[in-house]
Amino acid sequence: xxxxxxPNSMESNExxxxxxxxxxxxxxxxxxxxWYRQLPSQGPEYVIHGLTSNVNNRMASLAIAEDRKSxxxxxxxxxxxxxxxxxxxxxxxxxxKIIFGKGTRLHILP
Amino acid sequence: xxxxSQKPSRDICQRGTxxxxxxxxxxxxxxxxxYRQQPGQxxxxxxxxxxxxxxxxESGFVIxxxxxSRPNLTFSTLTVSxxxxxxxxxxxxxxxxxxxxxxxxxxxxxxxxxx
Numbered sequence: 159x160x161x162x163x164x165p166n167s168m169e170s171n172e173x174x175x176x177x178x179x180x181x182x183x184x185x186x187x188x189x190x191x192x193w194y195r196q197l198p199s200q201g202p203e204y205v206i207h208g209l210t211s212n213v214n215n216r217m218a219s220l221a222i223a224e225d226r227k228s229x230x231x232x233x234x235x236x237x238x239x240x241x242x243x244x245x246x247x248x249x250x251x252x253x254x255k256i257i258f259g260k261g262t263r264l265h266i267l268p
Numbered sequence: 269x270x271x272x273s274q275k276p277s278r279d280i281c282q283r284g285t286x287x288x289x290x291x292x293x294x295x296x297x298x299x300x301x302x303y304r305q306q307p308g309q310x311x312x313x314x315x316x317x318x319x320x321x322x323x324x325x326e327s328g329f330v331i332x333x334x335x336x337s338r339p340n341l342t343f344s345t346l347t348v349s350x351x352x353x354x355x356x357x358x359x360x361x362x363x364x365x366x367x368x369x370x371x372x373x374x375x376x377x378x379x380x381x382x383x
Contacts (some may be wrong), residue, residue: 171326176338190369192278192369192371194372199376200376201272201360201362201374201375201377202360202362202374203371203373203374204372204373207369207371230330243310245310249369251369254299254316254364255301255313255316256313256362256372257313258303258310258311258313259310260310261279261310
């Protein structure tokens with residue numbers, strides 16, 4: 159499986175945008191980029207995914223570099239509820255499995 | 269979307285015993301997955317369970333230790349056998365609704381402690 163690299167932890171102030179980076183230099187043409195997050199004492203929840211183009215949904219935006227070797231998850235206005243571990247995952251289009259890395263623990267400061 | 273319920277939500281067990289964890293989904297799904305999350309760690313995939321076929325186990329996990337049943341499209345069980353303190357973890361099931369890069373939905377897990 160192609161690997162992703164994320165910072166172990168990040169901090170952000172409440173009501174400010176948050177940019178969570180992810181490097182995936184060995185990404186293949188059949189890998190989609192998925193983001194999940196895990197709130198305390200809960201199972202992971204899907205955030206967003208994309209292939210080449212930037213994506214937006216009600217939770218977040220996903221900005222994908224032109225060479226696809228990195229991506230950034232953008233939370234437009236962080237709230238305390240966004241404090242979680244965020245996982246950047248590469249998922250092959252031919253595969254049903256999701257393999258989790260270590261993720262980034264996001265702290266939101268009031 | 270899918271709503272997943274796991275039972276039990278937590279348990280404390282004696283070493284050497286076995287525990288069966290249930291995962292119930294509110295809709296029919298083809299793919300179900302079982303994960304383990306050790307304290308302070310990320311999730312590790314144990315196996316993929318398709319209805320009507322044997323579960324497919326990841327490297328490091330074997331059927332004798334983690335037998336899985338998948339009797340229908342809405343239900344699966346994972347048994348943790350002959351437990352030791354090293355099996356103390358959160359066990360989570362997830363499902364994929366539809367096929368092809370669809371999001372996976374996770375239960376909130378079973379928190380298992382072995383004495």
